Amino acid sequence: MESGAPTPWAVRAVLFDLDGTLLDTAPDMAHALNLLRAEQGRAPLPYEDIRPRVSDGSAALIGYAFDLAPQAPEFEALRRRFLDLYRTHLVRETRVFPGMEPVLARLEAADIRWGVVTNKPAWLTDPLVRALGLWERAACVVSGDTTANRKPHPEPLYHACRLAGRPPHRCLYVGDARRDIEAGRCAGMKTLIALFGYVGADPAPESWGADGMVRRPGELPDWIVWDRAGADAEPA
Structure with missing residues (x-):
């Protein structure tokens, strides 16, 4: 895992776990x-x-x-x-994490696609994402029953890449559980741990093998190359 100042990556899609990463459920x-x-x-x-x-x-x-x-x-x-x-009581208090909406808006403005990959079943994921006005904005929404395997298997992430039209090596996956990082690594993606999520009692999330960690959503942009020319310089 990188220490010190982040080294930004030229990613063309950012995928989020749902519970504890994109949404505070x-x-x-x-x-x-x-x-x-x-x-x-x-x-x-x-x-x-x-x-x-x-x-x-x-x-x-x-x-x-x-x-x-x-x-x-x-x-x-x-x-x-x-x-x-x-x-x-699906959307009684659930909200996008504070500070996440500006990140999504910046991704959209930069034509960096974003999506959701969760182990939550679709019959809960879909109405939740729709109720919060995110369905039409997301390039993909992959639930725990969308593919034959769930995280930590990389299959849901591969499927998300196909839907988003981006190769795995140009994607970043952000999650708050060890299985998120394992799935992202197996898929060949960059990975970040969302420490603002439900990391829980694990005393050493740095042992999960992620490329970095963020303590709040507002730190995510520090890990991304925002200059389109610089991002497109890397072969797809």
């Missing part, structure tokens, strides 16, 4: 989880304990909230009920 997921706990006669869990686990997905949240293994008889029913509750 933790408030609504925490709300749904505590609604489920209330249905089960349990007290709410602190938001600060739920937030770091959001990027791990619904199974991890159910395991944490109910101290259950996936093999438990009631596990799948609880997980499905959680997702139903979450769908009902």
